[in-house]
Amino acid sequence: MEKDYYDYLADLFEWGEKLKNEIMSSKITEEEKLQAIFQVEQWQEKIQSLIGSTIPELEDEERLLELRNEGEAFISDITRKKSESIPYGKHQLPPLPYSYNALEPYISEQIMRLHHTKHHQSYVDGLNKAETALYIDKKEPVKHWLREQAFHGSGHNLHTIFWYNMTPNGKKKPSGEILRQIEKDFGSWAAFQKLFTSVANSVEGNGWAVLYWSPRSGKLAIQSFEKHQLFQVPDTIPLLVLDVWEHAYYLQHKNDKKTYIENWWNVVNWENVNKRLKEARKVKWELY
Ligand SMILES: [Fe+2]
Secondary structure (H helix, E strand, O other), rough: HHHHHHHHHHHHHHHHHHHHHHOOOOOOOOOHHHHHHHHHHHHHHHHHHHHHHHOHHHHHHHHHHHHHHHHHHHHHHHHHHHHOOOOOOOOOOOOOOOOOOOOOOOOOHHHHHHHHHHHHHHHHHHHHHHHHHHHOOOOHHHHHHHHHHHHHHHHHHHHHHHHHHHHOOOOOOOHHHHHHHHHHOOHHHHHHHHHHHHHHHHHHEEEEEEEEEEOOOOOOEEEEEEOOOOOEEEEEEEEEEOOOHHHHHHHHHOOOOOHHHHHHHEEEEEHHHHHHHHHOOOOOOOOO
């Protein structure tokens, strides 16, 4: 446990180093660069003081969560500063907020590395190619490129949610606003977990299980997506997504999808799901 704790702190520190490199190579002004680097370095100092402390106290767990949240806030701030929008064809693979072996034993390092650097990267590349063809080169046939945009765009966005939906410090049960809403809409945490698990197991071939917020109904709901782009419900906001493509578990569990899904519940980042729910609730549509 202690080893995990210090390893995770070291990962967070390393993440800060990567962020600084990103900041230096970004297009923001020199002054903004200095400010952003200063912010990251202050954050790293806090991490170092925890690394320097001898035995992790109970409250250090909380501190760890705070630090990670702070780090995520930097990323969002810095990416926004870099540009107000992503130009067509210029999407990038988002960095993982933990190391490739951080989710072990639940998800192996080998899978995480391949999944992030190869599979997700190919969706980023495919989306960039489709957008360049559609909006810049005006290539035909449009129908083909639209399909590519839907497939790769959905793949890119879902994987981005998926990485942040997970953490090595997963709590076994949600808390806060998401727990209250789950109990309100599904009756209990156990009932929700059972239904979500069953939805994930029901996916034929490749797809996702998705918990989403529906601003149209003011409720949570669960849906399975086929591949990345089929069976989606428009005007809803995914909060928690589970990748049940074979590439997400085959190297570790062969065709035993059930065990992969059971293991996954141990690494869910409920803080992140809560954060997404809070943001999603800002969309106020009329209820129908
Ligand atoms: Fe995937």
